[in-house]
Amino acid sequence: MSHIKPPRGPRTPCRACAACDMGRGSMKPRLAALGLLALLYLPALGSSSSGTHPDESYYLGISAEMDARGAWLTPTIDGAAKWFKPPLLYWAERAAYAAFGRGFFGGRLPAALCAIALALLTGALARRMYGEPAELLATLLVGSTFGWVKFGRMAMMDAPMTLAFTAAAYGAWRACEEDRPRQLLWAGLGAGAAFMLKGPVGAVIILLLAGGFVALRRPRLLAGRYTLGAFALGALVGLPWYVASFAVHGRRFYDFFVVEQNLDRFRHPWTLGGEATLLVGLLVFLLPWTLLVLAALPGALRTWREPGSLLPLLWMAVVLAVFTVPSLKWPHYGLGCAPAAALLAARAAPPRWARLGTAALLAALAAGALAVLRWPLAPAAVAAIAPAALAFAAAAALCARGRLAPAAASAGGGLALLLAFAIPAVNPPVIPREALARLAGRDLHVYDYVPGIFTLGAGRPVHRVERAALAPTLAGGGVVILARGALDHLPPELAARLAPVARWEHIPGYLPPAVVARSWLERDPSLLFEPMLAVELRSGAVGAR
Template sequence: MKRPLAIALLFVLLWGMGLATRSITRPDEGRYAEIAREMAVSGDWVTPRLNGIIYFEKPPLQYWATAQSIDMLGPTALAARLWTALMGLLGVWVVWRTGDRLFGHGSGKWAALVLISSLYYAALGHINSLDMGVSVWMTVSVCAFLRAQVEDRRWMILAWAGAAAAVLSKGLMALVLPGGALILYSLWTRDLSPWRRLDPIRGALIFLALAAPWFMLSEAAHPEFFHFFFIHEHFERFISTVHQRVEPFWYFLPILLAGWLPWTGLLYASVIRPLRGFHSRVFSPQRFLALYALLVVLFFSLSGSKLPSYILPAFPPIALLMGRILAQRPRLPVSAMGLALLWSATLIFAAAALRFPDLAAQWGIQADIDADMVAPYQHFAGWMLAASTVLMAGVLLALRWRATALKAFTALALSCLMAVQLLMQGSETLSDVTSSQRIATDYATEFRDASHIYSVGTYDQTLDYYLQRTVLLVAFQDELTFGLTLEPWQSIPTLAAFRVAWQNETGARAIMAPATYDVLAAEGLPMRIIFRDTRRVIVARI
């Protein structure tokens, strides 16, 4: 008993690395951290605001949790990422417990090991976005549903509560995907037995009691909410390209294959084989999980809006299926060690290309990197080599201990998680591009003394978070368009209006793109440069 607990503790400690030491990056981390910070400051738990502007694109559960973290820990990187990291660990634990109950033979520990060490899940567990939270609450709901089918029907109470939390995390997709999987399962197997154990009346009451109040309060406060949230942010996002995230149908396939490194070789046996053969009328958890995972990938492949993190909900069910396969033959797959070595070799090649760009050019590799970022990427190459070394060490240890399955799996899984953590920490070398943390720190006095901070034609959410104050947007709407239609006084709509405002005060600061600065300087606008690089210029009124 002591050894599994020690292994689990080691993974938990390793999981916590880097949460507090990496700068908050834009756009997602900055956006969701800043919304939570403003919620903590204002005490308004109904209306999310970004830069002081109404922001109803997503529901508030993660904002609520992160606002509590900020109240306890201050506006830090750890506070911003804590909810995501805890959700990631919760997902691993749920998979562990569910695997053991559904499939036995220690399936849960294998499922937990492959999930926590997969490239995609480990990386997204350390980035402040909404996808980990919704994925884990969907996993809680689906796993409770499965246990209600094979054990006690009362598990449906947790299934409905998990569904409510998932909807409050990211919206209706948390209902559509599990519900669609149930319909697909019934059509595929001609098994209607799961429908008789849904406990729909009590479940609907639980779901509505938990999820409905925020939606009703938001609509009462802002009558435009329902149309924007349900029509624009759900149906129009899915069926159109209004959000300009257009990618080909196969976009998620390479993400799925690379994201499961080093366990990609288990995908076919885990997900496809359960769908083959005779379909009895006895409920099959593995068939349901396979259909659910495939539906998640297919659903977002058909969507007109695609981002890499969208298919994260497919990873926990696939991990359960992998755990089931591994429990039947508990021996570290050769493919996992081979793919870990391939991952290591890829990192070495990429590091060489970044460290020696002239040599890479001779190989025909032309990296699109600004001149002032060559050195940071060269420093990042060192972290890539460190991650590669850890992966190779993990493979060597796994080979040495291959006769003992748990030791071999643990060695490889720990090395993969460590490699991801090294890459994540190494990304801090690029923080001058991805975050405003250094600027906010280096020029804190300039910003603190400003009567207004104008953000001209651009908006960096991380600047708000690190300055702990909002900026005044100029000629910029983007994701804040809906909020600005409700509260147009929250921004300056044109450069012409900005020129007038700038002339009328003496203590202002502004941030803008270099091209914008050149235009305004040529017009004689009184400005003193505080900071300039290839991406932004910060000026003071003179």
């Protein structure tokens, strides 16, 4: 790669210096973008009805328990140390609990603010890379992707970690292309934060991303004082918790975090199916802008020596390659390169086929939203779905005419209406108020679920119980929350002695397409709901079936 020459001669100002100076004319679109992002990520954060993910339930439960115990060093579940991840997100959630109370809003707010920040920072990077017109488009494209509107509203590691990647890319660009080596400290800060969010893999990604770009564009910087400073800053942020955890817990910490949570990821069989999960997941989570990204890739690959192509291509390649190596991977791991994909899509005007194809996808979303109205829904849901359909239709028309930034704003508004308003109007809370009243004063446990979301829904600790401990837990007066279908897998003699304390329904995390189709054809939304029970053990009681 020796043909890639570093810039020579005196430093020239970046071509977006007017935007860098935050002129009056550029503030209005930024403020408008900030307002839209707030509408995308903040409404219904405090509602358990807005959807969740099993990992979120772990993280919420851990942070709530750390907050209740006043603990900062050791993440725990039911008092047992659980080092699934380092604690930076848990610390941020604890700070939000102090400000807003221990609940869903406080637990999810740090991740949502990170999702907003990464969209804005992606736009700032696009301005420096491609000029001021690219800023608003890149901001809205990354902020309105399905993946970020979904996961950026959950207490997950993805948004904070991707913000760290974006900060590192921003610093590497400014250090190399604007001759500001001090900006490499952003890469060090990002590496330390990623190390405290995801573990070693986060720091490795930033090392390869920022270090790789510097090595290709300005290799002399690698031996400079600011590169050393970046490593020192990353170590200062990332290492103290690890050192303290080793000092306090020793082998237990090593076996759980280092071996089980990191090394064991390489001990499962590597499969093409797992790799397809990662790649297809990324394409799905980039919707509705997937075709714009795919259309931008050939041109970027042809001009990969240019820094405006090199940085996003390297970013995407590093994230996907690093998450390809372990045998265990999940679809949302690819979200770490979504800002790079948005940069590519904002780099140049898309070809006509990509524009029209994206318009067709948006029109299909509008039609799908209207089709949902076939179900007899609550008025609040209809009031959100109908304008969401109009927003998708408007986005389709704007995209067909090449007005991509307004199209992204309109599509983002439609997604926000669905995820933040329509779904909570249809999906009951994790524990409805009436059920909570029946469970007051009872020792609560969950079976076959992660307890975190139930803990915040109940406003008090809810413990996890395994199959072998079900009978003793119930015999001790505990109440167990489980899905109605779980009764069929319990020992018949135990199931026959269970009596319901409370009943309710919820929409499960996965719905078979055949069930959804049948429910839609029959206009029967009850088929989409799973019965839930809170049961106790009573001698001689009639079975809960």
